[in-house]
Amino acid sequence: MSSAATVPGENYLNCEKGLWSWLSTLDHKRIGVMYLFTVLFTFLLGGIFALLVRIELMSPGRTIVDADTYNKMFTYHGVIMVFMVVIPMIPAALGNFILPMQLGAKDVAFPRLNLLSYYIFVLGALIAASTLFLGGLDTGWTFYTPYSSQSSTAVTYALLGAFVMGFSSILTGLNFIVTIHKLRAPGQTWMHLPLFVWALYATSIIQVLATPVVAITLFLVVLERTMGIGIFDPKLGGDPVLFQHFFWFYSHPAVYIMALPAMGVISEVIPVYSRKPIFGYRAMAIAIFGIALVAFLVWGHHMFVSGQSEVANFVFSLLTMFVAVPTGVKVFSWVATLYKGSIRLTATLLWAVGFIFIFTIGGMTGMFLATLATDIHLTDTYFVVAHFHYVMVGGTLFGFMAGLHHWFPKMFGRMYCERSARISWLLVFLGFNVTFFPQFILGAQGMPRRYYDYLPEFTTLNRISTYGSWLIGLGFLWCAVYLFRALRSGPKAPDNPWQALTLEWESSSPPTFHNFDHNPRVTHGPYDYGLIRKEV
């Protein structure tokens, strides 16, 4: 292990060399970087499947593949993006790196457990990926029974993979909760916590409480397939709707495992680039927990047409309405933070602005689906596909991109080309809306989701959507190019290029092995811009 960080120019990236020093590292920063590259790889994979799905849908009938292959492609797109990209993207990659530093800590509470989570994640991902060579997977990412109990594809391995990855999520959540409780810097009271930390705290609670339920559920399907015990398959005396209850009991809160960390990132970014305190800090923190709490009570809104009781439909619709309130508070407060600030329209802020635009559409279209009557027609159509892409891509992915651009200089000690970053944002932002907005209309017109073939009248909108997906692909390709160039030959980043007030910026860029060469003390709020003068 490295000695004290006194050698000039030594940092966490160069203090130890060689592949083994990475694979066996206990440093939260290195683990965060390993997660980052793993997730970027799975994102590339899921993205390729998405582009193939869109190419197949350019015209009705067969375009490039047959129906079976198409069904496998959208299943892999969904499974990869949900379990291996959007869930770990912010907490495991950015969170691992930034969370301890925002607390002024040297590491997470349990560094060994942290490395274990990473390897469990990789193991689960490899098990799931093995299905690619074992006959594929054609159930959709939701694994609905009894189709998944009966499908002749390699469902068992995919479920085992997701089961294993669940433990990674649980352990990371546990680690973060203890870290936030025990390792805060002197003076860092709960009301001085950055909102990114609050968001990860709420996310971790959901991960710890909800993940075991889905893990057990998926395992029950494995038992049903391998041993024929009848839990969900009516042929064996089971109940297929029960699976949906169990599945969504996790997978609805999982939406907030995806969205809350992104909201945390946006709450970090907007004050820094507006040079103003975040508007309504206390309400923002309460709203995070309001959303996390309601998240557990609304799973049934995925099942309004499933055949569950009308009483359940009534209650779940009512409870779902309350999600809108804290979400609205957050959106309004972000916008209010910009008011009378000094706004620096960097690529990072552009991603945040894009987030607010897209997430607002995602949220408003959520109202169509929470309202009982409207949901009946719109559920299981492209309207739902558009809605959750507006929430997950627009929400989580845009939040991640904002975070990546915000913390990139800290993580790698290099600056990227700002102009290139804006071009990439523009391509992805335009491409995203071109791809997914037409899908709202397709859905309202009645085109069901997961359709290999469609009626001729849906052709124009599908084609526009496919063109949009190419813009998104181009935008991310461009992003990969300039970030890679920045890693290799970007100008050296100053310690605090954005003049931010949170603790991670008090370290050098990139940070030393122990993060700080002094013990940070907190004497002010994380967003006290304009309230204190600090030498940076």
Place this chain on the structure above:
Amino acid sequence: MKNFLHSGALPATGSDVAEQWNHLYDFLVGMSFFFLLIVVGAMLLFIWKYRNAKESDVVPIKDHHALELFWTLVPTALVMGLFVWGYVVYRDMIVAPTDAVEIRVIGKQWLWNFQYPNGEILTNKLIVPANKPVKLIMTSEDVLHSFFIPAMRVKKDVVPGMYSSIWFKARESGRYQVFCAEYCGAAHSGMLASMYAVDQDNWERFLSGRKLTVVLDEVKESQAASNGTGGRPTLVEQGQMLTKTKGCIACHSEDGSSRIGPSYKGVFESEVELTDGSKVIADENYIRESIEFPLKKVVKGFAPTMPSFKGLIKEEEMNAILAYIKSLK
């Protein structure tokens, strides 16, 4: 393209409930644009106005309780109103009138069977009376399906081992599209049906097994018009139409491309290899057997997934289908 922001761009408004649904949808669209305009408008305005403003001019406002209370309470009231409205329309959607005509629906991979009180069973063709409430009582033979009639704004999952139901009252006679909306495997997107609402006279004719006075299939209509046989399609044309209405083409192509099952093209009187390695000549008897007992002799390279059509195809229809397959050299 019609104005897509309005229910006018949606599928036809087929019932009174669909009309109520449209009002709610239009309200939601309006509300969404209102809030989007406020949020994005304010955001762009602030960015434009305060971009690169002097940092000494920043007003470090931390919060404003009245404003926060306002944007907490107003949305709360709004969503509660929305919930009530949504529930009221939903109640009309689910509570069927007691005098509704009941038709049984059985979904299976990948077709719909409709079973009538008079014993008639139709495949992928649902005939209902216009202007009368109709209740569908549905179940599935295998996996989950979902019965979706966009024009009626109704949809319900069709679940094996239990009965679910929907009801509607079609305002006008005509054809309405039906989709399967719950993913059910390889030919999910081919699991379509046509619903025909007919007037009272034709409904009574249908129930008593007499010939209808309306032409139900636009396929039949257009073909009859083109070949000039005075309204009667040839045997091959009847067969081609039957492979569509019975759902065969979800899995069997007519152009030689491989779907879930073998293509019809060139199959007649050819030698096919079965899963057990033996070979048969695909003649009339083999094809008929494969339609009625599909799992007896499965062609090599295909999964044993086809449902039995025994009892669902009349002798005359079988002859037409065989003639059609024979014609595809």
